[in-house]
Amino acid sequence: MAAGQLVLALAHDVPTAVAARVLVGAGDAMTFISVLRVVSFWFPGTVVPLITQLTGILGQLGSVLAAYPLVAMLHGTSWETTFLGAAAMGLLVAVLVLVALRDAPGGTVRGPAVSLAHLRATLGETWREPGTRIGLYTHLVTQFSGTVFALLWGYPFLVVGQGLSPGTAAGLLTLLVLVGMGVGPLLGRLCGRWPLRRSVLVFSILGATATAWTVVLLWPGRAPLPLLVALVVVLGTNGPGSMIGFDYARTENPAERMGSASGVVNVGGFVASLLTILAIGAVLDVLTPGGSTDYELSAFRAAFAVQYVFWAIGLVGVLRHRRELRARLARDGVVLAPLGVAVRARLRGGSAYR
Incomplete structure (x- = not known):
């Protein structure tokens, strides 16, 4: 990531700036996946979902807090100085990690170089494991709508479309971010308590998201x-819900495949988000003549309807690979109890499956 910020500081044309942004994104993805692997080694399995959610929240807080000094430096100095400073901070953090962070507790057996x-x-x-694939589709179907709204199209939809x-x-x-911070730990606790019922949370988030959008898009005026x-x-x-995908990857893969499984899962939501952003923009351009950005509400409705395509793709993927995962669990001797029975058993301190 520091390398990307260094290139960004020295960029004098758009292609170089784009390449720098790619480096920053790649660094962010590798850092997050590595953190998930470290978490899985240092915390017991039932607590890992909660720590994973808290990790995501801390990342969001860091982004918000870092924005203020970054903007102040941009106003007070220059683009080059600002991002050289950011690159220097990245190198400092890297040194601190090398000095102070251990990948795993002492005594952990390390595999040989591959x-x-x-x-x-x-x-x-990793890909043949149904737990990895249900994780990918979970990440896809729960993440993209909130990401698209927060990163690009939410603000113009609210201001231009909704007035x-x-x-x-x-x-x-801002409320969207705050809700995510509040919901994340709750989802983490639920995943840790009912690990065999994580798909219920996925379907609940998907159903609520699609329903809310349907009501808004069909509202007269x-x-x-x-x-x-x-x-x-x-x-x-949506953001906390997408983290459930990483929990599937963690619990259904051996430790040596955890990093690659998390990397596969991470692709789902961001690919869907990128494609949805492009599709919404394309529909708006087609329905708004003359290249204007003064979009009509009807154009926004048609554009945001492309989300149903990705929800359908994600839902089919989750259902298909959930069936495959449950078949494998059954072959391993794990048979799920009915949901009501599982909940009552958990409340009594028993098992969520039989």
Whole structure:
């Protein structure tokens, strides 16, 4: 990531800046996956989902807190100085990690170095594991709608399409982040307590998200503010919900495949988010003549309807690979009890499966 920030500081044209941003994104992805692996070694399995959610929240807080000094430096100095400083901070953190962080507790058995051929074979085994694939589709189906709304299209939809003031729209986007911070630990605890019922959480988040969007998109005229608040609150669950995908990867793969499995899962939501962002923009351009950005509400409705395609893809993927995963668990002797029985058993301190 520090290398990307260094290139960004020295960039004098768009292609170089884009390459630098790719490096920053790649660094972020590898850092997050590595953190998930470290967490799995240092905490007991029932607590890992909660720590994973807290890790995501800390990352969000870091992004928010870092924005203020970054903006101040941009105003007070220059682009080059600002991002050289960011690169220097990245190098400092890297040194601190090398000095102070241990990958695993003492006594943990480390596997031997792997060859490229072994790595390819491991990736194949990782992909064939239904737990990895249900994790990928879980990440896809729960993440993209909230990400698309928060990163790009939510603000113009609220201001241009729904007629809200910029301040109100900004407040709703802030609410989305706050809801995610509050919901994350709850989902983490639920995953740790009922690990064989994680798909229920996935379907609940998907159902709530699709329902909220359907009501907003079908509302005659501009939606009332309480309805938009409800939509944003539901979208706030999307980010924490996508973390359930990593929990599937962790519990259904051996330790030596955990990193590759998390990497596969991480692809799902971001690919869907990127494609949805592009599709929404394409529909808006087609329905708005003359290259104007003064989009009509009807154009936004048609554009945001592309989400149903990705929800359908994600739902089919989750259902298919959940069936495969449960078949494998049954062959291993794990048979799920009915949901009501499992809940009552858990409340009595028993097992969630029989």
